[in-house]
Amino acid sequence: MLMTNFNDVLTEIFEAAAKDGKITEEEYEIIKQVEVDIDIFNKALEQVEMDNILEPEEIGKLMDLRDRILERAEIVARSDDVISEDEAELLKVIANAIKKLI
Secondary structure, eight states: OOOOOHHHHHHHHHHHHGGGSOOOHHHHHHHHHHHHHHHHHHHHHHHHHTTSOOOHHHHHHHHHHHHHHHHHHHHHHHTTSOOOHHHHHHHHHHHHHHGGGO
16 A cells, blocks of 8 residues: 555645744644544554455545545634635645545
8 A cells, every 4th residue: 555654744734834934823723633633544544454454444444534634624724614725725735645645
């Protein structure tokens, strides 16, 4: 399975958030949520890889967890009823970065 390291994904997201020289509180909250969800994904991946056989249902579970990362990041971004331009850009980066997970 071709997969990037989850720390690489987080680094990419942090760098995107800091591109304008600052990470806002809202961006930080999004990143914290992504970090939690990537950790959950990573633990599930470790369980799946224990037998060195990747079953279709395991792939489906991992893809669902991957999709959940973006969904939960969007929920955090919408928590103040406004998605700023910076938050929208960060969500795009997250969407592209998590595609590398599986």
